[in-house]
Amino acid sequence: MIRDTAPFLALVREYPSFYLYDESVLLSQARRLQRDLEGAELLYSIKCNPAPAVLRSLFAQGLGADAASLGEVKLAAALGLPPELIYYSAPGKSEADLAAALPLSMIVADSLGEADRIQAMAAGQGLTVSIGLRINPDYALGGGEGGPSKFGVDQDQALEALAQSSRWPNLKVVGLHIHLRSQELRSAVLSDYYQAMAELALRFQEVLGRELDFLNVGSGLGIPYAPEDRALNTTALWEPVRALKARLPHTRLLVETGRYVAGPSGVYVTRVMDKKVSHGTTFVILHSTLNGFLRPSLARLVEGYSAAPAPCEPLFTCTDSFRVLSLNGSAQTERVTLVGSLCTAADVVARDVLLPRLEVGDAVAITHAGSYAAVLSPVQFSSQLPPAQLFLTGDGKVLDATL
Numbered sequence: 001m002i003r004d005t006a007p008f009l010a011l012v013r014e015y016p017s018f019y020l021y022d023e024s025v026l027l028s029q030a031r032r033l034q035r036d037l038e039g040a041e042l043l044y045s046i047k048c049n050p051a052p053a054v055l056r057s058l059f060a061q062g063l064g065a066d067a068a069s070l071g072e073v074k075l076a077a078a079l080g081l082p083p084e085l086i087y088y089s090a091p092g093k094s095e096a097d098l099a100a101a102l103p104l105s106m107i108v109a110d111s112l113g114e115a116d117r118i119q120a121m122a123a124g125q126g127l128t129v130s131i132g133l134r135i136n137p138d139y140a141l142g143g144g145e146g147g148p149s150k151f152g153v154d155q156d157q158a159l160e161a162l163a164q165s166s167r168w169p170n171l172k173v174v175g176l177h178i179h180l181r182s183q184e185l186r187s188a189v190l191s192d193y194y195q196a197m198a199e200l201a202l203r204f205q206e207v208l209g210r211e212l213d214f215l216n217v218g219s220g221l222g223i224p225y226a227p228e229d230r231a232l233n234t235t236a237l238w239e240p241v242r243a244l245k246a247r248l249p250h251t252r253l254l255v256e257t258g259r260y261v262a263g264p265s266g267v268y269v270t271r272v273m274d275k276k277v278s279h280g281t282t283f284v285i286l287h288s289t290l291n292g293f294l295r296p297s298l299a300r301l302v303e304g305y306s307a308a309p310a311p312c313e314p315l316f317t318c319t320d321s322f323r324v325l326s327l328n329g330s331a332q333t334e335r336v337t338l339v340g341s342l343c344t345a346a347d348v349v350a351r352d353v354l355l356p357r358l359e360v361g362d363a364v365a366i367t368h369a370g371s372y373a374a375v376l377s378p379v380q381f382s383s384q385l386p387p388a389q390l391f392l393t394g395d396g397k398v399l400d401a402t403l
């Protein structure tokens with residue numbers, strides 16, 4: 001939470017809207033996971049915030065990369081990660097994606113057809129290629145049997161394909177990738193999941209007749225958004241990770257994380273441009289909300305359609321996911337509706353909220369802006385300037401996060 005508003009106010013004079021990612025938060029989140037998930041290797045899910053300053057900091061802390069596109073593979077490679085620390089897993093890769101990613105990363109095939117295409121490529125080059133396979137297990141997080149998914153290969157189809165030794169003579173399937181859902185706050189659910197995935201990996205090892213090099217159990221590691229959310233107890237994951245490792249002693253255990261490390265590290269700040277009263281409602285007009293940081297405005301939109309909207313990650317978590325804070329510290333409060341400057345009535349970030357009184361030139365800060373924030377926002381709409389992305393280093397310097 002913001003304790004000292006002075007650094008923000010200085011930046012507001014320079015930038016009408018900006019993200020600020022705090023390296024000390026980023027690294028303390030990463031270190032907590034490294035400690036509590038001892039024995040697992042962490043991969044940072046670049047998609048949630050690909051700002052190079054964020055990547056550099058996390059890679060220097062020892063995290064590898066979960067890349068969801070060739071662009072992310074290239075980004076991680078350009079920042080110095082070796083191929084064995086870049087895992088490229090996404091549906092719908094093109095042949096050009098596969099060819100370019102092959103020397104830079106561990107490719108995780110998302111379908112049998114994709115594995116066939118990698119096989120053809122490897123045969124054409126006279127190579128044997130190690131790959132991972134994304135699996136859609138007969139398992140649902142929190143209970144249940146799983147079901148249809150656009151991600152990965154159904155467990156039974158994968159086992160059957162691997163049993164046919166002639167299908168992929170130039171491929172060696174060395175690892176499995178599973179990711180079922182994001183934003184889980186119950187450690188017991190993740191614990192059960194880890195044990196089920198160990199079981200699954202053992203079944204694959206039996207069919208393959210050898211040990212897997214890696215088992216990537218994806219993410220799921222959630223963060224509290226709503227005031228009533230209780231933080232995920234990561235210390236309770238230490239024992240499940242240890243138990244999984246004990247069953248697969250020669251297999252690297254990979255855990256992906258995006259929002260857990262990056263989400264709380266970021267704040268979005270936008271300036272008050274105007275203020276008016278209409279039919280008794282006080283509107284505070286902010287420089288950039290929906291187009292600068294989409295998710296808080298999307299929550300307002302979604303709540304208009306349903307009393308209890310279901311989460312739809314990474315666009316919508318819950319209606320009360322973000323705190324909007326006034327940065328002027330006025331002792332006087334005022335009930336206001338906060339809107340952005342776009343020419344659409346949908347550009348509302350908070351309705352009828354009590355905040356310290358805001359004047360033109362002041363600013364508000366919105367929390368949880370470190371993940372699925374800048375990347376998801378429609379900055380091209382209305383030809384406005386995108387918000388700056390800044391990085392507060394551990395030693396107090398403010399850098400351009402995008403360089």
Ligand SMILES: Cc1ncc(COP(=O)(O)O)c(C=O)c1O
Pocket residue numbers: 045048066089179182183218219220221256257258259260314371
């Ligand atoms: C395969 C995969 N791994 C990891 C993540 C990261 O999830 P989170 O940011 O919740 O950690 C996602 C998010 O969509 C994903 O699809």
